[in-house]
Amino acid sequence: MSANRVDLRRVDLNLLVAFEALVAERSVTRAAGRLGVGQSAMSSTLGRLRRLLGDPVLVREGRGLVPTPLAESLLEPVRGILIDIEQVLTHRGQFDPATDARTFLILLTNYHLTSTFLQPLLARLAVEAPRVRLHIEPPGDDFASRLQRHEVDLLIIPREAYPEHHLFPHRELFSDRYVVAVDRDHPDIGDEITYEQFTSLPYLATFSGRHRSPAEIQLDLIGVPRNVEITTEFGIAPFLLHGTRLITVIHERLARQVAEQNNLKLLRPPIEHLHPMTEIMVWTNRTDRDAGHRWLRECLLELAAQVTVEA
Template sequence: MHQMNDLRRIDLNLLVILDALLSEQHVTRAAERLHLSQPAVSHALARLRDLLGDPLLVRAGSGLVPTARALELVAPLAEALAQVQSLLAPNTFDPASARRTFRVAMSDYGAAIILPTLIRTLRREAPGIDLQISHASREGMLEGVLNGDIDVAAGVFPEMPNELRSTLLFEERYVCLLDRASLPADGVLDLPTYLSRPHVLLEMRGSGTPEIERALTSLRERRRVAISLPHWNVAPQFISGTDLILTVSSRGLRDIDPRELVVVPPPFEIPPFTFVLAWHKRRGGDQALNWLNRRIEQGIVRG
């Protein structure tokens, strides 16, 4: 609240310039982004330093580095500008005429489920809306939403920060993918066989599938991970012709070749998980983002 009160003492133009400076960390680039002259941005930075009693940005090589005080201002500044944008935005959103770019974070698993239907919807109903898709760990996606780099994230987020809002897209369960020839003769994958086989693990920057490991830990068991990789789409290709096992959510295995591969239940209980959309609560008044979220939800239902 202290940071927000400090920002309330500054006029809106200076807030916009401060936001650009903290984002670009370079006076010239901030000026180009705002279509202002470099002296005008430098003068604004001098005023901001005087008003806030802090250098805010200090020289480091060819750029600028934010001070600790400036870093404290990033979140309340984004909130203040979002509130102003929401206040000035029209009450209705017309997708047919809108021009907007949304930054959406999701894994390639999420992309495979969400994007085909969503992109067809955008081309049909909102051809002026563009998407920038990024890929990160669960923690990285939530951090992007918190700091304003991401508009909405789609994924599995067991721990949701209080500043964020979410909506359920679907509940998912885990299954095991094996080469059909490697399945035991009785067609059942039991726990000893599961533990004796090498496994493929999907993870991104250390954020893998903790639900599986927790379930095994509760049994006081461990599995051997022979291949660890961040790419969802290529993982099923490793299974054919091998003794590898891939334990993943079921929706990602809709297009496998049943002549070569087989999907079976895991031989131990793994709790189901929820796949959600997450966005910052300060974006609640953004009609365009609300429309996009609804279209994503509707696409999942139809899918």
């Protein structure tokens, strides 16, 4: 960039928005999709950025594009500027849930939270905040980068599944013990399951997204062998046990909800040092002081307290 001062009259705020999208996505097509514009329009915007900065911004490397050193160095400062502008333009000292309209994007990792935790929240919103909308998505493998790019308002995830959570504002919601779930008429298991049975009987392993579930990660770290015959998404696991000799480890709250209808027996794991899963919510500094976001987080904390009492 020239050492001379840039004439700010030439700088359209949309150029900064496009710059952040282009450098973050490293793709004209993806940046265009993210901002809801055509690819040709985004290519034209890239040309304007190149003329403004006197730099290519993105250069071809192999089959993809990579940011230039200058573009890479400007990414975080530009993000900071955009966040500051957004806070200035959308600043609200107060939030009235009875009348204010807001939409919050929440990434939710645990299938069982939909019924054990979010359903009470939705019932509460219907009464207290009729114009508040929630957009809930599974996190995908890019949940951390989406959080860093401020594309989501709240991430709800097991603490064990996101070691980097300490880099962001966060609060613990509640803990959930693990239980062993088996068919109630399992031919080999009575009212207890031994360690030998746990390690030798056919085991149903679970995953979340493309990764092992927190339960499986813990069992591997402890060094507990399993006779894995089937692997499935952890939200589906309790529905596959009836009429089989399979055993699995699942969250207690989910297990309680589905045990009766699926003829399941829930047992204490015969394993020392199997720690409960701790559910946390994570957000960014951008939304930390926003009244509407604070209200939503307080709602979740109140519901979490109720869940803890009922456990």
